[in-house]
């Protein structure tokens with residue numbers, strides 16, 4: 001497969017709709033610098049199609065673009081603009097398969113309860129698509145996420161609305177105090193390369209191999225830990241009762257997408273705890289009907305409707321819910337609760353949104369209320385607890401004066417918990433889990449009971465060293481506060497510190513960095529930004545994810561506006577667009593009223609970086625001219641307030657792309673570095689400016705009616721283009 005100069009990923013949902021409008025503009029402009037911009041499909045539907053070629057016709061088949069990109073990012077040639085894609089929960093995966101089947105793709109059903117070898121094989125292929133299956137493959141480098149200076153200045157000058165925090169808010173974070181992943185963690189650094197067998201030795205001495213031949217290079221930090229199912233259940237039942245007593249909403253916040261093995265199981269425990277009387281009385285009936293609590297209350301209700309005892313069980317569910325505290329809602333109009341779908345409430349976006357709203361969640365009656373935020377594992381819960389306490393004491397953060405928290409994140413080569421799903425297991429029975437080295441020595445072991453969730457995570461030496469260097473480089477550039485968010489009392493962090501401290505000493509910069517546990521680091525970072533200053537958070541992979549939503553959502557209103565660069569370890573660049581997700585709510589709004597509120601600022605920032613990077617590595621000065629003009633265009637969008645409005649009737653995503661093209665062309669026509677390019681773009685700039693009124697009117701005219709893009713997961717390209725490119729005038733100019 002020949003690679004274009006820049007790969008622009010084909011994804012799902014709102015960003016993919018935006019691409020239908022934006023990509024033709026990018027390709028047109030790039031062609032003037034002989035830069036090719038092509039797509040590779042990493043969408044959920046595309047990945048499903050690529051997985052089952054033997055079921056499909058020649059025309060339906062697709063190449064495995066993710067595998068291709070996975071190779072590309074390990075080469076210096078990589079220049080990839082990565083848009084956010086769906087990390088599918090089981091309900092999303094099933095919905096995508098159902099849609100593709102309805103479109104004539106002869107795909108197998110997702111086997112919820114595989115019984116035969118053939119079903120197990122299908123299930124294994126689908127499970128490889130499930131959850132966060134794309135980012136860990138592409139992220140062959142560490143993460144540098146921050147707000148571009150222009151974006152930050154704009155946010156200060158045009159602060160978004162913030163909810164009011166009162167000191168007597170009853171919103172809290174609740175987390176386990178023992179027997180969770182945090183407290184059971186063991187960690188060791190391998191002095192030489194090793195291959196490990198993970199086994200469960202049952203009480204009767206019989207051995208089950210959970211995973212054979214897991215190889216690690218020398219220097220790898222290997223962790224093992226487990227969450228006790230009993231302790232989790234006790235904790236969850238206590239929380240349901242405590243939430244009711246406090247008179248607030250019950251909510252649970254997990255990362256069922258990225259932590260695709262452990263977190264759906266924890267979610268299932270929460271569903272069972274919330275419906276305890278139902279499971280106590282009808283457990284056998286629910287199992288017989290094929291209920292899997294890990295898929296959520298929504299799927300449970302669908303399955304119950306098919307049970308012979310449907311009416312009886314439905315009544316018991318209603319009673320249990322009525323007897324419980326009110327649930328935090330995803331959509332109160334549609335009755336979709338926090339417990340309906342494991343991927344609807346994702347902790348990195350959900351808690352920051354709640355903090356932005358003054359600590360309020362939406363209740364079943366559609367009104368705002370204080371909330372108990374249940375975060376079972378205590379490894380990182382202190383960050384949100386401290387952030388909430390900070391807002392209770394000091395009020396909401398003021399985006400007009402707040403400084404900024406940037407992030408340097410350890411991410412490469414599936415670092416830490418986010419790489420742990422192949423080595424995460426729900427214990428089939430009680431016993432001892434052991435990680436055994438080839439020598440027979442035991443690296444780590446834990447006594448477990450049936451149902452406990454055991455996992456091992458690893459972090460390699462080269463990514464750790466690269467991460468520390470990136471932190472040193474960023475701190476030297478910014479000359480600001482920089483904090484390693486590491487907790488010396490936690491097993492894994494203590495091992496990391498054995499790398500970090502000597503590397504800082506060796507570089508002679510130890511005095512430029514603080515090392516603080518997450519709670520203390522949160523407190524200090526809030527103090528710093530409340531004073532208007534900058535702090536660099538140097539974190540592991542999970543906090544990279546959490547903090548690059550938390551601080552942007554408070555400072556900028558959304559993480560969509562972040563610059564997100566992954567400097568690949570083998571050379572090459574991966575430019576992620578924003579730090580948020582694929583905003584399913586935005587698709588719904590487009591389909592219902594033809595308004596797309598998706599903000600492509602993240603794409604603009606990534607495009608500028610990608611072009612400038614290309615200019616350097618391919619020695620293409622025209623690409624540099626294009627890239628610099630992207631920065632001017634982005635500035636123009638901000639200065640002239642051309643970002644999309646939220647409501648139907650306001651200018652939307654398509655308008656913002658038109659203005660981006662206008663400002664981009666004007667900047668190119670005005671620059672003097674490359675007169676040939678200036679001449680080439682002059683007529684385009686003029687045509688766009690002359691037609692402004694007509695094009696904006698074309699866009700305004702289509703809003704307010706339902707539209708059809710031919711599918712949700714697998715949209716029809718022609719129908720989508722018709723919806724997203726409704727101005728014939730603009731289309732003619734772009735060509």
Ligand SMILES: NC(=O)C1=CN([C@@H]2O[C@H](COP(=O)(O)OP(=O)(O)OC[C@H]3O[C@@H](n4cnc5c(N)ncnc54)[C@H](OP(=O)(O)O)[C@@H]3O)[C@@H](O)[C@H]2O)C=CC1
Pocket residue numbers: 083084085086087088135257343344346349350558559560578579580581582583584585586597598599600602
């Ligand atoms: N890098 C990646 O590939 C990532 C993928 N995901 C995936 O995205 C999906 C949704 O995840 P979720 O956690 O709900 O997060 P999202 O970031 O998609 O949505 C949360 C909210 O953030 C706001 N938002 C996010 N991006 C934009 C944007 N570009 N313009 C305007 N507003 C924006 C919207 O707020 P409002 O509704 O108020 O307009 C949106 O509803 C999941 O399938 C998840 O797996 C999630 C994170 C990263």
Ligand SMILES: O=C(O)CCC(=O)C(=O)O
Pocket residue numbers: 087131132133135136257258348544545548579580
């Ligand atoms: O890959 C995913 O599922 C989410 C990634 C994410 O949230 C992030 O990197 O910020």
Ligand SMILES: [Mg+2]
Pocket residue numbers: 348545546549579580
């Ligand atoms: Mg995230």
